[in-house]
Amino acid sequence: MILEVRADLAPERRERMRNLIRKAGVARVEDLKSDLQVSVATVRRDLEALEEDGRIRRVHGGAVSMESRLEEVVFDDKANLAxxxxxxxxxxxxxxxxxxxxxxxxxxxxxxxxxxxxxxxxxxxxxxxxxxxxxxxxxxxxxxxxxxxxxxxxxxxxxxxxxxxxxxxxxxxxxxxxxxxxxxxxxxxxxxxxxxxxxxxxxxxxxxxxxxxxxxxxxxxxxxxxxxxxxxxxxxxxxxxxxxxxxxxxxxxxxxxxx
Amino acid sequence: MILEVRADLAPERRERMRNLIRKAGVARVEDLKSDLQVSVATVRRDLEALEEDGRIRRVHGGAVSMESRLEEVVFDDKANLAxxxxxxxxxxxxxxxxxxxxxxxxxxxxxxxxxxxxxxxxxxxxxxxxxxxxxxxxxxxxxxxxxxxxxxxxxxxxxxxxxxxxxxxxxxxxxxxxxxxxxxxxxxxxxxxxxxxxxxxxxxxxxxxxxxxxxxxxxxxxxxxxxxxxxxxxxxxxxxxxxxxxxxxxxxxxxxxxx
DNA sequence: TCAAAAACGATCAAAAACGATCAAAACCAA
DNA sequence: TTGGTTTTGATCGTTTTTGATCGTTTTTGA
Missing domain, CATH: 3.40.50.1360 (Rossmann fold)
Known part of the structure; x- marks a missing residue:
């Protein structure tokens, strides 16, 4: 059986990225790079887009899912609002x-x-x-x-x-x-x-x-x-x-x- | 089998630190250092951030959790007869x-x-x-x-x-x-x-x-x-x-x- | 009360990650 | 194919994070 290795369309790739981050709660840029087989530059651009949608939140080194338990703890208003x-x-x-x-x-x-x-x-x-x-x-x-x-x-x-x-x-x-x-x-x-x-x-x-x-x-x-x-x-x-x-x-x- | 030792993302690490402190009530810097595998400088910086959020209070030598477990908020165990x-x-x-x-x-x-x-x-x-x-x-x-x-x-x-x-x-x-x-x-x-x-x-x-x-x-x-x-x-x-x-x-x- | 030990904050340099930029590659309609 | 647009990856200067160092403060214990 041969796995078809084909370049993803951007929206498809972003969706995969979003799921990866959601599943793990957090993800490093380096991990996403190797998982998705793209350059760090592309990873960053995708993360930027996903953040724009409010799906994730970028942090230094990677991103935190806004659809996970962790974000509730890390980014609830207790932590972020005076x-x-x-x-x-x-x-x-x-x-x-x-x-x-x-x-x-x-x-x-x-x-x-x-x-x-x-x-x-x-x-x-x-x-x-x-x-x-x-x-x-x-x-x-x-x-x-x-x-x-x-x-x-x-x-x-x-x-x-x-x-x-x-x-x-x-x-x-x-x-x-x-x-x-x-x-x-x-x-x-x-x-x-x-x-x-x-x-x-x-x-x-x-x-x-x-x-x-x-x-x-x-x-x-x-x-x-x-x-x-x-x-x-x-x-x-x-x-x-x-x-x-x-x-x-x-x-x-x-x-x-x-x- | 090799255990992959990968660095945590900062929010991830701080979350782990917060949990460690909350579970134990208090924690020493040295313990957190070895638990989280980072330098004391990083531990201190993270503690500073957590204190900023009001989640912990720093004390000399470590930190105490401000996230009191519920029973401590609600009840003080009164003198329990028998x-x-x-x-x-x-x-x-x-x-x-x-x-x-x-x-x-x-x-x-x-x-x-x-x-x-x-x-x-x-x-x-x-x-x-x-x-x-x-x-x-x-x-x-x-x-x-x-x-x-x-x-x-x-x-x-x-x-x-x-x-x-x-x-x-x-x-x-x-x-x-x-x-x-x-x-x-x-x-x-x-x-x-x-x-x-x-x-x-x-x-x-x-x-x-x-x-x-x-x-x-x-x-x-x-x-x-x-x-x-x-x-x-x-x-x-x-x-x-x-x-x-x-x-x-x-x-x-x-x-x-x-x- | 005083000195040793421990912990602390400030500072600095190295490493990692970042954003901006640009050229190559891929894509698309004519 | 061609011309134009979009997407991608590499480069480079900048920013952020990190761990080590050092002088200062706090704690400990004699």
Whole structure:
């Protein structure tokens, strides 16, 4: 049997490259060079293109997949956004809460920052799938209801089909969501399909959906699709959020607030 | 066979470093140097970067993790009475578990001791309403499913009618329960009615119910009734458990084991 | 309290990786 | 085939990363 060794078309080669990086989480330029049988210059150009799409993130020596577990750890907003800016987003979101509201808190560090602001609000009911948010509110404050479900260790959240059981039985006035990726073409995306399932369930269920996403999330695409952008009512981000994307979102009926 | 020793990408290496520190709580520069096969200079630079992200705090000689494990955030283990007895009871209960079992872990410190024994058992599925038990298993080990429900702050458990939603959807081979009171006349009792509700729900649902109760619980009666004694299959207690009560229980068909 | 030992930060040079540039190769439509 | 465009790989100066060195600070233990 002879393996046909034929030069790839560029898009085909990039797709292979993307898969290689996604599978390993990270990849070195040198490895990609020998795997794909091209020069380093071509590897770099392809990486540049893939980064443009938000599929990967280049680092010195290679690239990290934006569709893997590692990126969540390496590039989550905790690492990349100053605590101060994250707080601004959370405080802006906090203003939206009314007396007696029943609100949902998603996983993610920006939403977690918001949980800290709720410690004194005994008038609220907080529904959450995030153990960290629950921990934050475990001393005092609002009534806390946990969704239940399968524990996802990395994010310390409860996800998957079982979350439907309780979510179907509670009213949610406002849902404050986080996300890994926010793209005009691909909508909201996250790393884990079970997590995506739970997120979309909440968004269908809540009367008003508020997305908390720092500017770095704009244009990013992660692995599992959550929903399209239409299911969001309000986006809260920071000043660095790209104008072009903000305009496109407003055109689609979303309110966009930059804290 | 040759082990390929290839250099890590910086983000990859930092991620490994972060995990090493988080797992151990603290780490010395020298240890990290040999673990990661780099110079001390590089270790220091990486530590600097991780500190910048707020993931660790540098100290003279190394670094300590700022990513406290969940249980440390949520709970400080208070003075645990009769810890030794509880451990013995937990170990006795642990022996009852079979490969592949789906088990329920109730709240309470005795059952929590048991959770600690399950860290390595990836063959199991653990269903629990206890945030402390979940925290104990949040690093690794069995598949963890949380029941959801309203957070009861004092016991850090999820209780009330909402727990029915998920409990109705899972199979429980063995339920390991705790209790506040165990009385021949009044059966099992606990402090909170919502908690009592959830306990009784589990006991109806599980194929086998195993009660973990140290001798001090014998004869005690608390506020909210959980169930009568017939719903228990096996009682595990310690040597101090009163003979008279044990005989009465055996007469009613319970197996009694004193660890 | 003081001196030795350990750890530290700053600095520098070598190595690796990078981006820009340009010519050759491949491709495509006429 | 021809002329024009796109893609590729090599070259080269620049930037980033790394490990070693050295003087300074902190810790240790007598």
């Amino acid at each position: 605590l101060k800016e994250k707080r601004l987003i959370a405080e802006e979101a906090f203003k939206l809460i009314s007396t007696g509201d029943s609100i949902y808190l998603d996983g993610g560090s920006t939403v977690l920052e918001m949980a800290r602001l709720l410690a004194g609000r005994t008038d609220l009911t907080v529904v959450t799938n995030s153990l960290r948010a629950a921990a934050e509110l475990s001393e005092s404050g609002p009534r806390v209801i946990l969704t239940g479900g399968e524990l996802r260790r990395l994010s310390q959240t409860m996800v998957g089909p079982l979350t439907r059981a309780i979510l179907g039985q509670v009213r949610l006035d406002k849902a404050f969501m986080g996300t890994m990726g926010l793209s005009i073409d691909d909508g909201l995306t996250t790393t884990d399909p079970n997590e995506a399932f739970t997120k979309s369930l909440v968004q269908e269920h809540a009367r008003q959906v508020i997305l908390l996403a720092d500017a770095r999330k704009a244009g990013k695409v992660s692995f599992a699709r959550v929903s399209d952008l239409e299911s969001i009512d309000i986006l809260i981000s920071d000043k660095k959020f790209p104008d072009k994307t903000a305009r496109a979102l407003r055109k689609r009926g979303l309110k966009v607030r930059l804290a | 810890l030794k007895e509880k451990r013995l009871i937990a170990e006795e209960a642990f022996k009852l578990i079979s490969t592949g079992d789906s088990i329920y872990l109730d709240g309470g410190s005795t059952v929590l001791e048991m959770a600690r024994l399950l860290a390595g058992r990836t063959d199991l599925t653990v269903v629990t309403n206890s945030l402390r038990a979940a925290a104990e298993l949040s690093e690794s080990g069995p598949r963890v499913i949380l029941t959801g429900g309203e957070l009861r702050r004092l016991s850090q458990t999820m209780v009330g009618p909402l727990t029915r939603a998920i409990l109705g959807q899972v199979r429980l081979d063995k339920a390991f329960m705790g209790t506040m009171g165990l009385s021949i006349d009044d059966g099992l009792t606990t402090t909170d009615p919502n908690e009592a509700f959830t306990k009784s729900l589990v006991q109806e649902h599980a194929r086998q119910v195993i009660l973990l109760a140290d001798a001090r619980k014998a004869g005690k009666v608390s506020f909210a009734r959980v169930s009568d004694l017939e719903s228990i299959d096996i009682l595990i207690s310690d040597k101090k458990f009163p003979d008279k009560t044990a005989r009465a229980l055996r007469k009613r068909g319970l197996k009694v084991r004193l660890a």
